[in-house]
Amino acid sequence: MSGPFAPGRLLLGGDWSPEQWDPATWDEDVELLREVRANTVSLGIFSWSTLEPEEGRFETAWLDEVLDRLDGAGIGYFLSTPTASPPPWFSLAHPDALPVRPDGVRLTHGSRDTYAVSAPAYREASRRIARLLGERYGDRPGLRGWHLHNEYGTLDHGPHAARAFRAWLRARYGTIEALNRAWCTAFWSQGYSSFAEVEPPRATQYLPNPSQAIDFRRFSSDEMRAALREQREEIRAAGSQAPVTTNYMLPTWNHLEQWSWADELDVVSLDHYLDTAGPDAEAHVAYGSDLARSWSGGPWVLMEQNATGIKVDGRTLAKSPERMLRHSLGYIARGSQSSLFFQWRQSTGGAEQWHGALVPHAGRDSRAFRGVRRLGEVLESLAPVAALPEEGPLVEAEVGLLWHADGWWALETPDLPSAQLRYGEEQRATHRSFHRAGIPTDFVRPLADVSRYRLLVLTCQYPLSDAEVTWLEEYVEGGGHLVVTYLSGLADEHLHVATGGYPGRLRELLGVRGEEILPLPAREVVTLDDGTVAEEWTELLAATDAEVLARYTHADLAGLPAITRARRGAGTATYVSARWTQESRDTWLRAAAQELGIGPTLPGAAERGLEAVRRRGHGVDHLFLLHHGDRTVRVQAEGTDLVSGAAAAQGLAVPAGGVAVLSLPPGTAARLLP
Amino acid sequence: MSGPFAPGRLLLGGDWSPEQWDPATWDEDVELLREVRANTVSLGIFSWSTLEPEEGRFETAWLDEVLDRLDGAGIGYFLSTPTASPPPWFSLAHPDALPVRPDGVRLTHGSRDTYAVSAPAYREASRRIARLLGERYGDRPGLRGWHLHNEYGTLDHGPHAARAFRAWLRARYGTIEALNRAWCTAFWSQGYSSFAEVEPPRATQYLPNPSQAIDFRRFSSDEMRAALREQREEIRAAGSQAPVTTNYMLPTWNHLEQWSWADELDVVSLDHYLDTAGPDAEAHVAYGSDLARSWSGGPWVLMEQNATGIKVDGRTLAKSPERMLRHSLGYIARGSQSSLFFQWRQSTGGAEQWHGALVPHAGRDSRAFRGVRRLGEVLESLAPVAALPEEGPLVEAEVGLLWHADGWWALETPDLPSAQLRYGEEQRATHRSFHRAGIPTDFVRPLADVSRYRLLVLTCQYPLSDAEVTWLEEYVEGGGHLVVTYLSGLADEHLHVATGGYPGRLRELLGVRGEEILPLPAREVVTLDDGTVAEEWTELLAATDAEVLARYTHADLAGLPAITRARRGAGTATYVSARWTQESRDTWLRAAAQELGIGPTLPGAAERGLEAVRRRGHGVDHLFLLHHGDRTVRVQAEGTDLVSGAAAAQGLAVPAGGVAVLSLPPGTAARLLP
Amino acid sequence: MSGPFAPGRLLLGGDWSPEQWDPATWDEDVELLREVRANTVSLGIFSWSTLEPEEGRFETAWLDEVLDRLDGAGIGYFLSTPTASPPPWFSLAHPDALPVRPDGVRLTHGSRDTYAVSAPAYREASRRIARLLGERYGDRPGLRGWHLHNEYGTLDHGPHAARAFRAWLRARYGTIEALNRAWCTAFWSQGYSSFAEVEPPRATQYLPNPSQAIDFRRFSSDEMRAALREQREEIRAAGSQAPVTTNYMLPTWNHLEQWSWADELDVVSLDHYLDTAGPDAEAHVAYGSDLARSWSGGPWVLMEQNATGIKVDGRTLAKSPERMLRHSLGYIARGSQSSLFFQWRQSTGGAEQWHGALVPHAGRDSRAFRGVRRLGEVLESLAPVAALPEEGPLVEAEVGLLWHADGWWALETPDLPSAQLRYGEEQRATHRSFHRAGIPTDFVRPLADVSRYRLLVLTCQYPLSDAEVTWLEEYVEGGGHLVVTYLSGLADEHLHVATGGYPGRLRELLGVRGEEILPLPAREVVTLDDGTVAEEWTELLAATDAEVLARYTHADLAGLPAITRARRGAGTATYVSARWTQESRDTWLRAAAQELGIGPTLPGAAERGLEAVRRRGHGVDHLFLLHHGDRTVRVQAEGTDLVSGAAAAQGLAVPAGGVAVLSLPPGTAARLLP
Incomplete structure (x- = not known):
């Protein structure tokens, strides 16, 4: 792998589909790209049927021509392998390579993503076209990187998947006896006498x-990762050294174990679509950004956002140009090297013709396009931001939040004590609390070095392996402050519940012992004796070796511990057995941080709607000020606003809805004027 | 085709299923039919398994006997081809002729309507039985008409459909390149290299x-129409000249392009089932009637309504005899030559044994049956109504509402700016406004002669062809007044969005240019500066060559145009970019009509719950007065009430819930007394 | 069959899965079982893959060892045939023996219950393993009984089911003509020309x-019963005379016709899972108990309840130890010889690892386990309760409630006048009223001897056969008091509606004639002139030969009869045409009982939250006092509390949440002290 992704400027542009347009439009597009100072497009994502209109017959002249135009105009590009969307001919030639649903229905072409990732015919066709692209375009000057596939995530339950799943299981467990133990197949008479009897999850009676369910998710991630790796190898074998990425998806599309995928990539890229047009949209931008930066281990690429819309309940609600600008800077403030969009020019046909774009149906003369031009100007003024610090992180965070796809998949298994808690929502709730407090956070990979975090939070991390438990113990012993919530540490990696008291995997570390998990009825809330309000989840808990920070006050649980803290070595381990409401979570986590001396990037800002994020640069800090509130604020610091060119030493006014990016000497303080 | 359908009297009766009953019941039925003065039954709709109990073995003696009885009693009949419901033996003999769902599941017998319309075996069996019926019964004296099939609408996605779809596409597009362009297959790598790769919509990944989706709906309509035509040809080849019809369905069952189907028929018939027992039921009767009359191009046949019930949310709510009478006259007032019902005698077994009927389970001694007797008396007194005017329309309307199935199907495609707007609901909303104002309306076929309409309204007519655009321009130039709502004219007939500003197909005519479509969040309403209240849909709009009638007042759109009017030649073209609430729609459309001098049939009536509809007859007008309100009203006119025989010259009292039908010299005025 | 089930003590224990644990845990389990005075486990329910890991290779040594341990410790056991959950090898060896859904999807292993009950391979494998267990363990001293299969209920719609369904139909109807009549196949052209054309309900168009639907449910019950019978015969052929049972399921899982199944069993057992954690949970315990005792015709076995949780809306809510104790006694008070649980030791893996258990994840040191220990003490003190009276019922009830699975299945057929009413909910509503009044009830089998009941209630008993009608007539003639609600007696056993007036099957007996059924719109209520409030269902009714007890007051129905009573011979027949709200149902039924001199077991108790149930014993009565209220009550009687040993002659205090069981001379009165 090459070094961190540093293209020397901030990237602006989007997915471009020249195959949908004629050469005259190509010319116009290049002109418009230059007009808005765009410098990057993503190409080829859905070009398979154009590049290979019949099996084995390749047509690349059009792409040569397109790239020539881009090179000529000084516009870079990510080149995609088109393997996410096999053409119709592929369905007919290789029906066995189509994906199969759990109920046995074999999907077919007519949309996108109809591939069975374990099918040899699919893998071979994918390698072939990756090699072709690598050989033909791998040393193009404008090539910013390889965008392998698109949003991996088609799960297949068919015969090819079954075969590959069995091989994966054999590698994981060695013997069928070990699998039987790991899956607890003695329950419900599921004992396998050989690997040949094991299937992917299929339609069944109840x-x-x-354990089968989560292993199938892990297998699917690994299998798609193997497909990704093959493509990367073809590209490299063809001699291309350009950075390799693939685009992850959030918030609801979680088919990859993101950390291990990042190991295969030079840089992580993210497609990020908001799910609310309310004030939480900004928290969501921060959440996606912190995840992507953490996964990537530094700079990352925002590969897609929507230029003008936010889809909620079947309605595409407005994203104004001002908000789009603030969001773009929100991503960049947290490490993105780009603000890229799906897509450059809005399609006039096809299933996503109403998806927002940089060149909307209305064309150049439009609020949206003017907004893009403004974004281009701003990003040009922010060019210095793209340079990376010589050492240390892009964003300094003292708070780490554990993330692992296993936790997500575990919470999708059936018949947990409550089916109401979703992993993604729970992570977002905790992240939102820190975001509302203006406190920067990283997401953390299990077993990673977490010594730099003063506070580490585990939210609903249901399964934990032995190594992970030891790692947490060592963190605390070494002086770390760990907060663990409800629904964490209950099971091992096979989803076997640890016995003897909840949460079984962390009982000793936390100094508690839970006897029963007691979800609350819908809409019922209870108040702890410290004022904290809880909903959905409580526990019958004893503090065996911990101080009690808050106690239940209701019914059966009155007087029993709800929140505890154990001292271990130089650190502490706090357990929160009740699910906070969002407001209580905000209050509690802010106070917990404060107690450790962890404060916001810019004190007083968040309360006034001003988002402040400090991105470290090459010998300089950049303090992003994104004002989502409705009254002008004034910020004082020894630096200059790169956007307006104004000095901030006497105070810089940031109007409602506005942005500023202060260039500051590293570590220099800023303060909000009254 | 023969002339307009004029059976010489108003038809009363219903679907009759003698195959469910013994001859003694047949005799009783004939007696009861005569008792209520019924003159028409529909026969044979579900008789296939009785007529052809084994493939090729026909049993018609029972039907001969039934028809002899009816002829003897002077009761007419529609005779149905039974092809909507193939018998069980058909499933076993021709499994390939069963319909296939998008997910590949092949449906089988056990209900009704299990046929793959493109299957040769089905078509052949259908032709054979149509020919048999035509030959055997085509010159029966009591034959009022042929009722071909029943409620066409089974969509098939199987191999026969695929073959026929491909042939249809080849005829439509000629080359696969043209199809690729029309379907914009460059998006998502869907490019076809031959027609053989094209499938009906099938289960796919996303x-x-x-464009494929709407073409499949068009194809399915055309394919079923071809099946209908074959049956008609068999009937005609057998020498029968009786009128031919098939029964359409509304409000939610929209599988036919109604205008082109009407071209094949001598008269359109409608099965009409209400979906509310509230006051909107009456508006729904009017809506169904206006559609049917418009489709039929004059008189039509109400083939089915429910005698006693209205099904809402799984409950069959009451339809009282008085309401049933008013509804029956509501259909007739708007051109129906009949009040027919499903069904004559309530079944005691089978899936619809609880469906309302003229002879209910309780039998002759029942409120329901007495209500039918009353209806029979009233319809007999209204016999003159059935005669047709020598020229001109049955109902004179100055307002035309565009209807096209394409609009319905287009709004069912995925990922429009809002998935909340349904074509049928939107048409009903506009029609309801005129109905509430007491103003008669026609529905209009695209490209039809619309010169007689002073006001033409396009509601959510998403796709428009070039010819349709020209047609609208000519209408306005020639002095017409056009009102176009949101979600109209955005795309061409392939559902390609027209670029350069919304609504792209009508931008010039309307003198506006929209930049963005901005659906409102759920339950949010905004008020325009003229007091109009809007929900669900707004637009970022400029008036490029039009007067602004109303402006937005909220947030981003404050001060921008919401409703505009352009003068073009002798007419005007109004654009309403915001979706009215029903109340604002009522107010606005009533005022727009008033401005053009278009008023209600009987001023002041609608406000008091009195529905007034003028049906033109042979040298006479019939003013239907259907009183849904709760206080007696008095109407004065130079005519006589056919129902009561009373003269109205000094004022006729219509009591709450009552009806009257004034026979008036053509064009004579009536007025409401205070 | 042997005599009533009288194991000589009350059984305590639960499902035990030694196949999930190692021998050391077995030892610990035996110790813990003894600690809590448990005396019974259920074994082998899901052991097929352990007992027969490959087809035909049996491994029983582990089970021998387990049973030796139990015998050694004096702990009895139910031994289960493991046929509910075939192992994976079975799917591979016999794919045709997997169940098929109506849409044709064949389910496979990966959960439990994947068997096609009509498949010869499945039946043969089931017989083989039943015989093996019978031979090997049939004379074990600790064997309390055979627990055949588990929760029968997998419906199969595949080819084996089709073949067996046809044979069942041929036996039922003799000729295809008779089937055609019974199913009214003349409707919708469904006439069959041979049995070969008949299918189970499959995916169809509408x-x-x-009639087909209900016959398929009856067939499925009979077919599973035949499988049960085969297992029983193998067991008996192997020489074992131990009692035979199978476990029924409620409240929502109703795949068996319970009465005819009871004919095959020595004792009925029930798995009972609550669906609310509110106060209705106690009513639900009573409902399940009364059903089970009635089905069993005396003592029965509570085979499963949840020790600690109640699952509602995806959340497992708390069942406190005190409540669990009261529930356990609630079951026993109403005839259960046991309080058994799913399961003994909580699993650490598998789909139900979070299901409550007697030994929870937390282990011995837990509130839950202490609760079990307390239960063990109480049950030991109640040992005398297990003895049966020499004659007469266990619980004396003067109120009988008709129950028949046909009624349930009938209300699941499509397109009834209202789809809102569910059989189970309606039965529960009526039972709840008596339970709230403290009045004991039995459920009654059609055609059974009901002479001992002063009051017999039919709630929503939609189909009635000729014999059932005669039976009801004779009951009333003989002095019985019959109450019949809406939705009863409308159809015969083929679901053909009886004509001439509703409810056609009971019109003469009730002396009423309904003309129309008029469901109310959602959330609309109407008040009768006696103050009764009704919702969902009204009727247009005449009293032809009955007194009117209450009349409608609203709209169309004002002044018409709503509730009527006819005198017939020595009895009365009351018809309630409106669906009571629960509160009105409570008031009305309590008054109706009072009028007949039927009062609560302990007057005044229910109002204070004290549940009082008298279970007759061997020469003694046991008055169970279960206090669900929140204030201490005092009860006076000439007896002793078996739980505390205290005498009640001067009044016994039962604290909030507490229990007492008074041993009283037969028939002795008890009274509540003020």
Whole structure:
């Protein structure tokens, strides 16, 4: 792998589909790209049927021509392997390579993403076209990187998947006896006498086996990762050294174990679509950004956002140009080297013709396009931001939040004490609290070095392996402050519940012992004796070796511990057995941080709607000020606003809805004027 | 085709299923039919398994006997081809002729309507039985008409459909390149290299191609129409000249392009089922009637209504005899030559044994049956109504509302700016406004002669062809007044969005240019500066060559145009970019009509719950007065009430819930007394 | 069959899965079982893959060892045939023996219950393993009984089911003509020309045939019963004379016709899972208990309840130890010889690892386990309760409630006048009223001897056969008091509606004649002139030969009869045409009982939250006092509390949440002290 992704400027542009347009439009597009100072497009994502209109017959002249135009105009590009969307001919030639649903229905072409990732015919066709692109375009000057596939995530339950799943299981467990133990197949008479009897989860009469379910998710991630790796190898074998990425998806599309995928990539890229047009949209931008930066281990690429719309309940609500600008800077403030969009020019046909774009249906003369031009100007003024610090992180965070796809998949298994808690929502709730407090956070990979975090939070991390438990113990012993919530540490990596008291995997570390998990009825809330309000989840808990920070006050649980803290070595381990409401979570986590001396990037800002994020640069800090509030604020610092060119030493006014990016000497303080 | 359908009297009766009953019941039925003065039954709709109990073995003696009885009693009949419901033996003999769902599941017998319309075996069996019926019964004296099939609408996605779809596409597009362009297959790598690769919409991984989706709906309509035509040809070849019809369905069952189907028929018939027992039921009767009369191009046949019930949310709510009478006259007032019902005698077994009927389970001694007797008396007194005017329309309307099935199907494609707007609901909303104002309306076929309409309204007519655009321009130039709402004219007939500003197909005519479509969040309303209240849909709009009638007042759109009017030649073209609430729609459209001098049939009536509809007859007008309100009203006119025989010259009292039908010299005025 | 089930003590224990644990845990389990005075486990329910890991290779040594341990410790056991959950090898060896859904999807292993009950391979494998267990363990001293299969209920729609369904139909109807009549196949052209054309309900285009639907449910019950019978015969052929049972399921899982199944069993057992954690949970315990005792015709076995949780809306809510104790006694008070649980030791893996258990994840040191220990003490003190009276019922009830699975299945057929009413909910509503009044009830089998009941209630008993009608007539003639609600007696056993007036099957007996059924719109209520409030269902009714007890007051129905009573011979027949709200149902039924001199077991108790149930014993009565209220009550009687040993002659205090069981001379009165 090459070094961190540093293209020397901030990238602006989007997915471009020249195959949908004629050469005259190509010319116009190049002109418009230059007009808005765009410098990057993503190409080829859905070009398979154009590049290979019949099996084995390749047509690349059009792409040569397109790239020539881009090179000529000084516009860079990510080149995609088109393997996410096999053409119709592929369905007919290789029906066995189509994906199969759990109920046995074999999907077919007519949309996108109809591939069975384990099918040899699919893998071979994918390698072939990756090699072709690598050989033909791998040393193009404008090539910013390889965008392998698109949004991996088609799960297949068919015969090819079954075969590959069995091989994966054999590698994981060695013997069928070990699998039987790991899956607890003695329950419900599921004992296998050989690997040949094991299937992917299929339509069955009642609840599936949870260990099988999570292993199938892990297998699917690994299998798609193997496909990705093959493509990367073809590209490299063709001699191309350009950075390799693939685009992850959030918030609801979680089919990859993101950390191990990042190991295969030079840089992580993210497609990020908001799910609310309310004030939480900004928190969501921060959440996606912090995840992507953490996964990537530094700079990352925002590969897609929507230029003008936010889809909620079947309605595409407005994203104004001002908000789009603030969001773009929100991503960049947290490490993105780009603000890229799906897509450059709005399609006039096809399923996503109403998806927002930089060149909307209305064309150049439009609020949206003017907004893009403004973005281009701003990003040009922010060019210095793209340079990376010589050492240390892009964003300094003292708070780490554990993330692992296993946690997500575990919470999708059936018949947990409550089916109401979703992993993604729970992570977002905790992240939102820190975001509302203006406190920067990283997401953390299990077993990673977490010594730099003063506070580490585990939210609903249901399964933990032995190594992970030891790692947490060592963190605390070494002086770390760990906060663990409800629904964490209950099971091992096979989803076997640890016995003897909840949460079994962390009982000793936390100094507590839970006897029963007691979800609350819908809409019922209870108040702890410290004023904290809880909903959905409580526990019958004893503090065996911990101080009690808050106690339940209701019914059966009155007087029993709800929140505890154990001292271990130089650190502390706090357990929160009740699910906070969002407001209580905000209050509690802010106070917990404060107690450790962890404060916001710019004190007083968040309360006034001003988002402040400090991105470290090459010998300089950049303090991003994104004002989502409705009254002008004034910020004082020894630096200059790169956007307006104004000095901030006497105070810089940031109007409602406005942005500023202060260039500051590293570590220099800023303060909000009254 | 023969002339307009004029059976010489108003038809009363219903679907009759003698195959469910013994001859003694047949005799009783004939007696009861005569008792209520019924003159028409529909026969044979579900008789296939009785007529052809084994493939090729026909049993018609029972039907001969039934028809002899009816002829003997002077009761007419529609005779149906039974092809909507193939018998069980058909499933076994021709499994390939069963319909296939998008997910590949092949449906089988056990209900009704299990046929693959493109299957040769089905078509052949259908022709054979149509020919048999035509030959055997085509010159029966009591034959009022042929009722071909029943409620066409089974969509098939199987191999026969695929073959026929490909042939249809080849005829439509000629080359696969043309299809690729029309379907914008460059998006998502859907490019076809031959027609052989094209499939009906099938289960796939994500959103379907919208152009494919609408073409499949068009194909399915055309394919079923071809099946209908074959049956008609068999009937005609057998020498029968009786009128031919088939029964359409509304409000939610929209599988036919109604205008082109009407071209094949001598008269359109309608099965009409209400979906509310509230006051909107009456508006729904008017809506169904206006559609049917418009489709039929004059008189039509109400083939089915429910005698006693209205099904809402799984409950069959009451339809009282008085209401049933008012509804029956509501259909007739708007051109129906009949009040027919499903069904004559309530079944005691089978899936619809609880469906309302003229002879209910309780039998002759029942409120329901007495209500039918009353209806029979009233319809007999209204016999003159059935005669047709020598020229001109049955109902004179100055307002035309565009209707096209394409609009319905287009709004069912995925990922429009809002998935909340349904074509049928939107048409009903506009029609309801005129109905509430007491103003008669026609529905209009695209490209039809619309010169007689002073006001033409396009509601959510998303796709428009070039010819349709020209047609609208000519209408306005020639002095017409056009009102176009949101979600109209955005795309061409392939559902390609027209670029350069919304609504792209009508931008010039309307003198506006929209930049963005901005659906409102759920439950949010905004008020325009003229007091109009809008919900669900707004637009970022400029008036490029039009007067602004109303402006937005909220947030981003404050001060921008919401409703505009352009003068073009002798007419005007109004654009309403915001979706009215029903109340604002009522107010606005009533005022727009008033401005053009278009008023209600009987001023002041609608406000008091009195529905007034003028049906033109042979040298006479019939003013239907249907009183849904709760206080007696008095109407004065130079005519006589056919129902009561009373003269109205000094004022006729219509009591709450009552009806009257004034026979008036053509064009004579009536007025409401205070 | 042997005599009533009288194991000589009350059984305590639960499902035990030694196959999930190692021998050391077995030892610990035996110790813990003894600690809590448990005396019974259920074994082998899901052991097929352990007992027969490959087809035909049996491994029983582990089970021998387990049973030796139990015998050694004096702990009894139910031994299960493991046929509910075939192992994976079975799917591979016999794919044709997997169940098929109506849409044709064949389910496979990966959960439990994947068997096609009509498949010869499945039946043969089931017989083989039943015989093996019978031979090997049939004379074990600790064997309390055979627990055949588990929760029968997998419906199969595949080819084996089709073949067996046809044979069942041929036996039922003799000729295809008779089937055609019974199913009213003349409707919708469904006439069959041979049995070969008949299928189980499959995916079809529209509504299924209701007669086919209910016959398929009856067939499925009979077919599973035949499988049960085969297992029983193998057991008996192997020489074992231990009692035979199988476990029924409620409240929502109703795949068996319970009465005819009871004919095959020595004792009925029930798995009972609550669906609310509110106060209705106690009413639900009573409902399940009364059903089970009635089905069993005396003592029965509570085979499963949840020790600690109640699952509602995806959340497992708390069942406190005190409540669990009261529930356990609630079951026993109403005839259960046991309080058994799913399961003994909580699993650490598998789909139900979070299901409550007697030994929870937390282990011995837990509130839950202490609760079990307390239960063990109480049950030991109640040992005398297990003895049966020499004659007469266990619980004396003067109120009988008709129950028949046909009624349940009938209300699941499509397109009834209202789809809102569910059989189970309606039965529960009526039972709840008596429970709230403290009045004991039995459920009654059609055609059974009901002479001992002063009051017999039919709630929503939609189909009635000729014999059932005669039976009801004779009951009333003989002095019985019959109450019949809406939705009863409308159809015969083929679901053919009886004509001439509703409810056609009971019109003469009730002396009423209904003309129309008029469901109310959602959330609309109407008040009768006696103050009764009704919702969902009203009727247009005449009293032809009955007194009117209450009349409608609203709209169309004002002044018409709503509730009527006819005198017939020595008894009365009351018809309630409106669906009571629960509160009105409570008031009305309590008054109706009072009028007949039927009062609560302990007057005044229910109002204070004290549940009082008298279970007759061997020469003694046991008055169970279960206090669900929140204030201490005092009860006076000439007896002793078996739980505390205290005498009640001067009044016994039962604290909030507490229990007492008074041993009283037969028939002795008890009274509540003020």
